[in-house]
Amino acid sequence: MAFLDFEKPIIEVEKKIKEFKIIGKDKQVDFSSEIIKLEKKCLKLKKEIFSKLSPWQKVQLSRHPDRPYTLDYIKGLMSDFIELHGDRNFADDKAIVGGVAFFGKEPVVVIGHQKGRTLQENKERNFAMPHPEGYGKALKLMQLANKFGRTVIIFIDTPGAYPGIAAEERGQAESIATNLKEMAGFGVPIICVVIGEGGSGGALAVGVGNKVLMLENAIYSVISPEGCASILWRDSSEAKQAAEKLALTASDLLKNGIIDEIITEPLGGAHCDYNYVIEQVRKSLIRNISEFKKFTPEELKEQRYNKFRKIGQVKTGKGKRPINQSKQRKKQYSKRNIK
Amino acid sequence: MAVERPKGKKSVPEGVWTECKKCGQTVYNKELEKNFKICPTCGYYFRLSAQERVNFLLDEGSFKESDIDMKSNDPLSFHDTRKYVERLEDARKKTNLFDAIITGEGTIGKHSVSMGVMDFRFMGGSMGSVVGEKITRAIEKAIEKKTVVIIVSTSGGARMQEGMFSLMQMAKTSAALSRLSNMKLPFISILTDPTTAGVSASFAMLGDVIISEPKALIGFAGPRVIEQTIGQKLPEGFQSAEFLLEHGIVDLIVERKELKSTLIKFLNFFKNKV
Numbered sequence: 001m002a003f004l005d006f007e008k009p010i011i012e013v014e015k016k017i018k019e020f021k022i023i024g025k026d027k028q029v030d031f032s033s034e035i036i037k038l039e040k041k042c043l044k045l046k047k048e049i050f051s052k053l054s055p056w057q058k059v060q061l062s063r064h065p066d067r068p069y070t071l072d073y074i075k076g077l078m079s080d081f082i083e084l085h086g087d088r089n090f091a092d093d094k095a096i097v098g099g100v101a102f103f104g105k106e107p108v109v110v111i112g113h114q115k116g117r118t119l120q121e122n123k124e125r126n127f128a129m130p131h132p133e134g135y136g137k138a139l140k141l142m143q144l145a146n147k148f149g150r151t152v153i154i155f156i157d158t159p160g161a162y163p164g165i166a167a168e169e170r171g172q173a174e175s176i177a178t179n180l181k182e183m184a185g186f187g188v189p190i191i192c193v194v195i196g197e198g199g200s201g202g203a204l205a206v207g208v209g210n211k212v213l214m215l216e217n218a219i220y221s222v223i224s225p226e227g228c229a230s231i232l233w234r235d236s237s238e239a240k241q242a243a244e245k246l247a248l249t250a251s252d253l254l255k256n257g258i259i260d261e262i263i264t265e266p267l268g269g270a271h272c273d274y275n276y277v278i279e280q281v282r283k284s285l286i287r288n289i290s291e292f293k294k295f296t297p298e299e300l301k302e303q304r305y306n307k308f309r310k311i312g313q314v315k316t317g318k319g320k321r322p323i324n325q326s327k328q329r330k331k332q333y334s335k336r337n338i339k
Numbered sequence: 340m341a342v343e344r345p346k347g348k349k350s351v352p353e354g355v356w357t358e359c360k361k362c363g364q365t366v367y368n369k370e371l372e373k374n375f376k377i378c379p380t381c382g383y384y385f386r387l388s389a390q391e392r393v394n395f396l397l398d399e400g401s402f403k404e405s406d407i408d409m410k411s412n413d414p415l416s417f418h419d420t421r422k423y424v425e426r427l428e429d430a431r432k433k434t435n436l437f438d439a440i441i442t443g444e445g446t447i448g449k450h451s452v453s454m455g456v457m458d459f460r461f462m463g464g465s466m467g468s469v470v471g472e473k474i475t476r477a478i479e480k481a482i483e484k485k486t487v488v489i490i491v492s493t494s495g496g497a498r499m500q501e502g503m504f505s506l507m508q509m510a511k512t513s514a515a516l517s518r519l520s521n522m523k524l525p526f527i528s529i530l531t532d533p534t535t536a537g538v539s540a541s542f543a544m545l546g547d548v549i550i551s552e553p554k555a556l557i558g559f560a561g562p563r564v565i566e567q568t569i570g571q572k573l574p575e576g577f578q579s580a581e582f583l584l585e586h587g588i589v590d591l592i593v594e595r596k597e598l599k600s601t602l603i604k605f606l607n608f609f610k611n612k613v
Contacts, residue, residue, distance in 0.1 A: 161540075163560030163568050168578060171588045172559035173539035180513035181545050185521070200497075200506060201540045201559075208510050222497050222506040222537075227564075232419035232499065247415050247502045256414065258503045305514050309475065311507040312468035313414040319407050322431050 002065045006049060006057055010268070013042040046267050053217070055243040055252075059225055061217040062196045063159075066271035068278070070097055070112030070155040073195065076278035077285070078103050078110060087136030090170065094125045095158070096134040096206075098141045103153065106289065109145035111138050111206060112155030115196070129162035130202060132175035138206050139179055146186045151289055154206050156194045159224065161202030176205040183208035184305060187297025191288050193263070193281060194218045194250075195270075210304050211288045212258075214250040215277070216265040220258070221248035257311060261288070359383050375595045384552060384595060386532060388434065389441040389458035392491050396599050397454065402445035405480070406473050410437040414468070415502050423500040430461045438469035439494070442477040444486070448603035450610070453481035455490040459533075464494035466538055467501040471508025474542060478515040482522055487609060489602065491529040492543040495561070496536025509541035516545050525609045527602065530557050530580070530589065544588075548605055550598070551580035551589045558583075 003011045017038045024031040053061070061067075074081050074097075081101035086092040098111035113130070116122035138154075145152045161172055183190065183206075192209035198220030214220060223231075228246060229238035253259045263280050266273035292300060356365050362381035371378075375395060376385040387395070393402050410427070417423040431437060439461035444453055455477045457464045474490065481488045497505035519526055528546025530539070532555035540559055543549075551557060558578035566573055576582055583589045593601045 161559065163564045165565065165569065165573070165577070168558050168560065168565070169586050171544075171586070173535075173557075174544040174588055176540040176559070177509075177513060177542070177544040180510050180541055181517045181520070184510070184514035184517040201509065201537060204506055204509060205540075208514070220503060222502050223499050228499050242419075245415065245417055245419065245502075246499070253503060256503065258507060305518070308507060308510045308514050311511060312472050312504055313412050313501075314409050314468050314472050315412045316406065316410075317408045321407060322435055322437065 004057075004060045004064065006060075007268075010042060010045050010049065013038055013045060017042065043267075050267055050269070054240075055219075055246075055249050056225070056240040058217050058249050059219050059239075059243050061269045062219045064269060064271050065117070067196055068270055068274050069117075070114045070157060070195070072274060073112070073155055073193075073278060073281060074101065074110055076274065077282055078108070081110070084141060085137070087133040087140055089136055090133040091131075093131050093134030093137055095128050095130040095162070096137055098138060100144075100150075103151075103285065103289075106151060108151045108153050109141050110153045110155075111141050112195075113158040113203075113206075115157060126162055128158045129160060129199075130158065130205075131162055131164075131167045132170040132172050135161075135175040135179050135205050139182055142183065142186060142190070145188050149188055151188060151292075152186070152190045152209075153285065154190065154192045154209065156192055156198050156203045156207055156220075157196035158199045158202045159197055160199035161205065176201050179205045180208055184308075185301060187300055189289060189292040189295070189300055190304070191285060193285070194220050194259070195281075198248075199224060208304065208308065210292060210300060210307070211260045213261045213263055213281075213284055213288065214253065214259045215263050215270060215281075216250055217269050218250055219248045220250075220253055221246050357385070360385075377595060384532065384554065386459055386493065388460060389436065389456040389491075392456045392531075393441060393445075393454070395595070396456075396489075396491075396602065397445040397447055397452075398449065402443055402454070404441060404443035406442060406476060408437055409469050409473060411467055411469050411501065413500075414504055415500070417500040417502070419500075426462060426500070434458055434460045436461055438473070439464045439466070440470045440473050442473045444480065444484075447489075447599065447606060450603070450606035451484070451486045452606070453477045453484070453486050453488050455488075457491060457493045457538075459493040459495075462498065464492075464538070465496060465498035465505070466494060466508050467498035467505045468508065470494075470498075471505075471511050474508075474512045475515045478512070478519050478526075481524055482519055485522075485524060487524065487606060488516075488519060488526045489529065490526070490542060491531060492534045492538050493531045494534055494536075494538035494543075496538055496540075506537065509537050512542040513545060516542055520547075525605075527605060529598070531555050533557070535559065535561055546590075548591075549589045550601070551583065551592050552595055552598075553580055553592050555580045557589070 020031040078101040083099040097114045101110050113128040115128040116125045190209040192207050192212045194214040225239040225243040226236045228242040230236040250262045263284050266276040270277040359378040361383035364380040440457045442455045525547045527548045530551040534557050580592050
């Protein structure tokens with residue numbers, strides 16, 4: 001099992017507990033009081049560490065290799081899932097999976113970024129970094145849902161859209177843009193759940209939902225902390241600092257009105273208890289889907305439009321040019337006029 | 340006309356000459372302006388300020404600017420090696436603008452248009468709340484008045500200093516364009532050097548017609564990021580307007596001198612639909 005640097009003290013105590021249990025069994029000695037003590041210590045440690053995670057620690061957690069991925073949620077939440085492949089144009093991008101399924105009694109279309117567990121699988125899935133055909137696949141599935149009036153559930157978990165030669169040749173920017181525009185116009189409920197990494201445009205391309213939910217330790221950011229650090233600090237090792245500044249945690253994003261709801265994770269993070277986190281997601285999805293039951297397609301579009309329309313913070317003054325320079329500027333303009 | 344820089348006179352008065360970034364020739368500013376800021380020697384396209392672009396494209400005196408003094412209120416109190424508010428202040432001083440776009444209404448060949456023009460000098464033309472809001476308002480105004488929307492883009496992408504507020508402007512502007520589209524009102528997108536990332540991946544690529552200036556750098560990821568990712572140098576001309584035309588991503592490339600007359604042809608084409 002993989003673990004992060006700040007998880008180390010917990011892992012060490014857990015290891016000790018295991019050792020006591022094994023030795024106790026082998027040598028027929030009763031260590032139960034030591035074990036109880038250690039378990040108490042372990043819980044205390046966990047509470048201590050996880051009650052005050054820094055943004056950078058959350059970045060690390062959101063990328064934890066044992067974290068549940070889209071297919072784990074589909075398996076845990078849905079029945080009769082049938083995966084549908086490809087964009088009907090170029091290829092089947094395995095960085096995004098999707099298909100039809102039942103969520104309880106509700107027929108839904110489900111889509112999500114999919115990371116790999118092994119190096120081989122990550123190669124196939126390109127570490128969940130889609131090419132244009134991945135976004136095309138997602139669009140195809142959403143159009144299916146829209147045509148037949150089915151709710152769309154989307155799991156977001158990507159470092160970002162892939163920055164490569166082929167992606168550029170096939171119009172990466174255009175494919176993301178098209179999804180943003182099309183998603184704005186669908187007359188069915190779209191519920192997005194950020195389950196791990198919400199990597200910039202690559203995440204937003206399937207993120208224009210009526211509701212955007214987010215796991216407690218997931219992140220959603222305009223740029224990766226590493227990318228931000230290398231541009232603004234000219235040093236990617238300043239990523240920790242960048243993570244502090246970007247307001248990319250679920251609690252920051254809820255406060256800023258970017259997301260709608262936080263879904264709690266088990267103590268220690270989602271990877272510690274799949275069943276727990278899947279149940280939390282289920283409860284939240286049921287509640288949010290039922291909220292839109294009585295909405296007409298027009299009302300759904302309207303709600304989604306207004307939700308994104310109001311994001312942004314600006315201020316206006318008296319409608320004038322920057323101070324003291326307007327005269328000079330006017331002069332410049334008239335000079336520049338081409339006649 | 341290109342001229343030789345007078346010998347022995349290194350301190351030429353500023354604002355009279357400009358050195359071409361590509362061929363190194365010194366050009367009289369007046370000559371450069373008359374030539375649409377294209378180097379007379381090598382044909383290099385100088386980047387235009389938003390105001391220069393407005394002057395080149397719109398009928399003289401027709402432009403009425405909106406939201407002139409809309410500015411960012413620094414929602415994250417962001418600072419890296421410097422404070423965001425200081426960077427904004429610097430950009431303001433440099434450009435005499437409050438943010439990286441000018442929007443407003445005007446006419447082109449007597450056709451009414453709702454216009455947005457970005458300015459790369461203002462923090463790399465990056466899109467934060469102000470750019471997103473002004474574009475959205477320009478689109479909403481076009482819906483209200485039933486006019487065409489024209490946006491001239493030049494941008495490095497979403498503005499990091501406003502975090503997710505910036506990213507969400509991509510969704511906001513694209514959603515507004517979806518409404519414009521439903522009203523069957525045209526959007527002409529003009530891409531200029533450079534247009535990348537959050538801007539190319541939202542409104543800029545959603546034109547009913549997508550025009551690019553020659554040789555403009557257009558793409559999703561910046562060339563440096565791609566080179567780092569794939570670990571090799573990119574071929575010459577990768578992500579140029581010509582490359583995009585060849586790959587079917589932009590509709591046409593138009594020379595700067597022909598841009599206004601081309602726009603008028605499109606506006607004539609769209610006329611009775613608006």
